[in-house]
Each structure stands twice: as structure tokens, then as C-alpha cells.
Amino acid sequence: MNNPVIILVAPQMGENIGATARAMKNFGLTNLRIVAPRDGWPNDKASSVAVAAIDILSNAKIYDDLASSIADLEYVYATTSVPRDMNKNYILSKELPDHYPKQLKVGIMFGRENCGLTNQEITIANKIITIDTDHNFSSLNIAQAVIIICYELFKSQERTDLVNTQLLATKEQMDYFFAHLFTELDKKNFFKVAQKRPQMTRNIMNIFYRIENLSNTELQTLRGVISALTKK
Secondary structure (H helix, E strand, O other), X not given: OOOOEEEEEOOXXXXXXXXXXXXXXXXXXXXXXXXXXXXXXXXXXHHHHHHHHHHHHHOOEEEOOHHHHOOOOOEEEEEOOOOOOOOOOEXXXXXXXXXXXXXXXXXXXXXXXXXXXXXXXXXXXXXXEEXXXXXXXXXXXXXXXXXXXXXXXXXXXXXXXXXOOOOEOOHHHHHHHHHHHHHHHHHOOOOOOHHHHHHHHHHHHHHHHOOOOOEHHHHHHHHHHHHHHHOO
């Protein structure tokens, strides 16, 4: 299995970042990305909690926005304990080893301590992970959620899957595709009601992100289709 990227989106407490680093090191994960940490970076509280996992913090990559943090990734999971009103595939954490695309560059997103990930952030994920907890109390600390996911992946390290040798589309390439598509739709006045545009764009993005293993070549074909349909 490749080494997935753990992505903390706008974490609010340095202690949780440090505890996340420890959880990752417990199960052999080393790639940590942090998006817009509330208290800035570096963070002394994160370092004091990380202890022997300080190397993961030292090598962590810091980003100003989510889009840049996942631009090079081919497959992204979003974690949430709250059901979302969107047509996107869900899996339980214990099912992750059976669904994990081992040959791809994978990222797993974790949201803010107080409210998790936004619907817009979840839209860009290929799939949602829900940790199977008691339905009466499903809220988890970030580091607790991270360690459960890391443990499930660690258990499956010896498993093997069929290898897909095609070069898959990255999130950055998907962003270019959506920009192209929405630009042309705007020209055709597809979004007639401005207030509905955000929800409609999310719906369109969810349609494409449900496609498993979309290759870069296939994505270029889709862009060619758009160009052909809009050519004067």
C-alpha cells in the first residue's frame, strides 16, 4: 500500500495536530498536510504533544487552502460523522481496506474540531468515510478519528489488489475541467437562478467525483467533448 496523505482542514488546536502526528506514527503513516491552521505554524503546543513524532510535524506541509493541498492527489476521502444531503458514496471505517485504491496517490481529509468539513469541501472527495460509532454519540476528537483510520489501513498492508496502470486524473486536473465546464455553462446561461448556482455546481461535481478511476486521458476526452459542443 502507498503512504496516504492525512489532511487536517483548518484545525483549531495545536494539541490535536500533535496528537494526530503521534497517531500517524503509531501505524506507519508519515505524510501530513495542514490547511490554514487557526493558530499559525509552527505551533509549540503541537510540538509538545507530538513528542517522538516530531519528525512528522517537521516534515508537514502547510497550505493556505484546501484546493492546493490536494492538487496532486488522485483519490480523496472525506471523513464525517454527520449525514450530508448529497448523492455521494459512503463507507464505514472498517470497510476502508476493501475499498482503498492502493496504487493511487490518496488523501484523507479531516475537518475542524467544532464543525468538521463543509459540504463544499466534501463535494471534492471521491468517497465519504464514516467511523462506526454508537449512533447516540458519534462525535470524535480529530486525533481519535485519525488513529482509527490509520489502524484500519495498517491492518491491510499485506493485502494485494489488481493494479491499474493508467495514469489517473489529479485533483488539479479536475479543477481545470470544472473551470472549463462551468465557464461554458455560464456562457449558455445554464445557471439561470444565481442563488441556485452553488448547489447546482456541487451536484455536477458530485456526479463526476463518483466516477471511479477516471484517467487523465478520459478527462481530456471530456474536455474535448465540451470544446466540440461549444465550438462556433
